Amino acid sequence: MGVGIEVVNLNAWYGTNHTLQDINLNIPANHATALIGPSGCGKSTFVRCINRMHETNPIGRVTGSIKIGDLDVYKDAKPVQIRRRVGMVFQRPNPFPTMSIYDNVAAGLKLNGYTNRRSLDEIVEKSLKNSALWGEVKDDLKKKSGASLSGGQQQRLCIARALAVDPEVLLMDEPASALDPVSTSKIEDLIFQLKTQYTIVIVTHNMQQAARVAEKTGFFLNGRMVEFDSTHKIFTNPSDKRTEDYITGRFG
Amino acid sequence: MTGLAILATVIVIVPLIAIFGYLIYKGASSLNFAFFTKSPAPVGELGGGMANAILGSAIVLALASAIGVPIGIGGGIYLAEFGRGTKLAAAIRFTADVLNGVPSIVMGLAAYALIVVPMKHFSAYAGGVALGFMMIPTVCRTSEEMLLMVPNAIREAALGLGVPNWRSVLSITVKTASPGIITGCMLAFARVAGETAPLVFTALGNQFWSTNLNQPIAALPLQIYVYALSPYDDWHRLAWAGSLVLIVLIVFAVSLVRYVTSRGVLKGAS
Numbered sequence: 001m002g003v004g005i006e007v008v009n010l011n012a013w014y015g016t017n018h019t020l021q022d023i024n025l026n027i028p029a030n031h032a033t034a035l036i037g038p039s040g041c042g043k044s045t046f047v048r049c050i051n052r053m054h055e056t057n058p059i060g061r062v063t064g065s066i067k068i069g070d071l072d073v074y075k076d077a078k079p080v081q082i083r084r085r086v087g088m089v090f091q092r093p094n095p096f097p098t099m100s101i102y103d104n105v106a107a108g109l110k111l112n113g114y115t116n117r118r119s120l121d122e123i124v125e126k127s128l129k130n131s132a133l134w135g136e137v138k139d140d141l142k143k144k145s146g147a148s149l150s151g152g153q154q155q156r157l158c159i160a161r162a163l164a165v166d167p168e169v170l171l172m173d174e175p176a177s178a179l180d181p182v183s184t185s186k187i188e189d190l191i192f193q194l195k196t197q198y199t200i201v202i203v204t205h206n207m208q209q210a211a212r213v214a215e216k217t218g219f220f221l222n223g224r225m226v227e228f229d230s231t232h233k234i235f236t237n238p239s240d241k242r243t244e245d246y247i248t249g250r251f252g
Numbered sequence: 253m254t255g256l257a258i259l260a261t262v263i264v265i266v267p268l269i270a271i272f273g274y275l276i277y278k279g280a281s282s283l284n285f286a287f288f289t290k291s292p293a294p295v296g297e298l299g300g301g302m303a304n305a306i307l308g309s310a311i312v313l314a315l316a317s318a319i320g321v322p323i324g325i326g327g328g329i330y331l332a333e334f335g336r337g338t339k340l341a342a343a344i345r346f347t348a349d350v351l352n353g354v355p356s357i358v359m360g361l362a363a364y365a366l367i368v369v370p371m372k373h374f375s376a377y378a379g380g381v382a383l384g385f386m387m388i389p390t391v392c393r394t395s396e397e398m399l400l401m402v403p404n405a406i407r408e409a410a411l412g413l414g415v416p417n418w419r420s421v422l423s424i425t426v427k428t429a430s431p432g433i434i435t436g437c438m439l440a441f442a443r444v445a446g447e448t449a450p451l452v453f454t455a456l457g458n459q460f461w462s463t464n465l466n467q468p469i470a471a472l473p474l475q476i477y478v479y480a481l482s483p484y485d486d487w488h489r490l491a492w493a494g495s496l497v498l499i500v501l502i503v504f505a506v507s508l509v510r511y512v513t514s515r516g517v518l519k520g521a522s
Contacts, residue, residue: 056411058337084414094405098427108413111423158409165413 002199003069003168004029005050010064012045012054019045021223023064027216032191032200034210034231037220038251043203046220047171050201051086052079068169084112087162087198091174093154095146095161101128101137104146104157108165123164131160132190152183159190163198170194172202176209188213207247211235219243272499279496282489287497291461292475298486302494304461306501308376308470311463312455313445315380320387320444321437325426327388328395328433333421345393352389359386360450368454376469379455383447387440394436398429434513438506445502448473472498 005027012020020042027033035043048054049062052073066073073082095104103110105124114120124141128134133156137149146157155175162170172191176184191200191213204210210217211231218228219240227234227243238244245251286301293300327344335341363382368374402425410420426433444450451457456468457478463469472494479491 051412053408053412056408080414080416082414083412088412090405090408090412092405094403094409096406096409096424096428098430107410107424108415111410111413111415111419161409161413 002030002195002197005169005199005201006067007050008065008067010046010049010066011062012042012049013059013061014045014057015059019223020049023225025218025225025228027199027201029199030195030197031216032195032202032214033216033218034214035201035203035218035220036205036207036210036246038246039205041220042223043218043220044173047088047173047201047203050169050171051083051088053083053088055079084108084165085167086169086171087165087167089155089158089162089170089172089175092178093151093158095149095154095157097145097147099146100142101144101146101149101157102141105160105164107161112165124160127160127164128157130163130194131156132186132193133157133160150183152179152186155179155183155187156190159187159194163194167198169199169201172200174203174205177205184209207235219246221246275492275496275499279489279492279494282493283496287490287493292459292490295484300490302470302472302475302490302497304458305470305472305475305494306497307461307463308455308458309445309472309498309501311376311465311469312379312383312451312471313441315376315465316383316387316444317437317441319381319384320391320440323384324388324391324437324440325395325433327392328399329421329426331392331396332399333425345396348389348392351385352393355449356386356447357449357452360452360454363450363454374454374456374468376455376465376467379451379469379471380465382450382454383444386444386447386450387437390440390443391433391437394439395429395433398432398436399425401432402428431513434509438509442502442506445505446473446498448477452477472501 007023007025007027010020010023011018023046035046037043045054050066050068050073054060054062062074065075068082068085071077071085096107099107102124105127106120109120109123125134128137133153136153137144146154149157159175176187179187188209191202194200202210202214214231216228217231217234219226219234219238221242227238227240229239234243235247238247286299288301288306289303290299290301291304292302327348331341331345335344360382363378363385367378367381371378406428407420407425410424411417415424451471451474455471455474457474458468458470476491476494476498479487479494482488
């Protein structure tokens, strides 16, 4: 089951560049939350702070607190422990090119020392079914490389890989921006199903996408969160002038 | 333009074919069963072979690879994954490039001073160390280049799954770059396999069958060198045959490693 995320006074820097300023918000459990905003507004940095990927960059720095359920991300645990509870799907599909489809899905477990073969088989099957890829790949699981799939299939493979480690939160950083419309709609259907089991945070450039999949939407601008409300309210009756300008296409 | 490219290709290939053809022409006739089974005949007797030199080369090269490959790959991993942007990495990179340019005879002298002199005798160990040190910079720098070619997205994918960094480097990044790393190792191996100068005062050479790592040992390039400079026609013929065998063995070893490491590669992986 998913858990909620509570963000308090989050600030983040790249070198001297203050990319996130005083972010406060509560992301509800078992819902999809969309983050929208123009390029460079800090929304990607924000999701990378949730699973502590931001600090893998040597010049990245973070202050403030993020709580996932009861767990204080920056106090109670190591980055690797956080990342096992918070799955991430990236902008470009990034399956491991030397691994088979099966090994890609099992990678998170295997590389963390999990070796029970029978339950691995079950987890791989379940994850691929959850990411709506099972039917397309079940005959080539160990024969084909993850890199031999189409772009849309690769992205669903990456989702399966993230689900296999049984996370509570799924972060998606523009998961469909490199995909064609058909693959995009498959990913969106998937988000619809997955949000019953996971807390999903999706960064997107595509406002229709945010409107379609998310219950809550946050609007980021220049490193600050301008507005965070129900998706319906953001798109029909935003309380901030800047949000309205952005969603009506006046900039960005 | 295409014509020029084809011409350039031909110019590159012609010397290779010419050398190989000439070696077959000169050497093949002296190849026989005895060449692979017998040690060199005493001076004045006809016949004999280079079995001890073939074995000696294999031993010295195995020693060299045991030194050069792990140290080289380890250095490459450090340069590409852990030491990026550090002063130590810059210093290592510079040192490796200088080491790569050091003449092979100087490497032999270094091994002589460091190993032969303290041990007070020539040995297979000294030869292996000299060749192994020659392999390090090539293996190190090609490993680094190959690791840097692995897209960052792959590293992030692994880290995003909660895999510790060291595990991600070994199991994901190095594995992804492994075809290139293996090519680098093979290049280094092929380069040192034919080296004579570093062996002259380390492995020294040996007219007899010997597998003792602590004693002077024969090597194909050394044997070819000695025989080619000798005044005997029979030895000249054996030197030609030895050269042919040396090249064939290198090609064979490289192809074998390629074949073994390419098995198990999946469809669509590149």
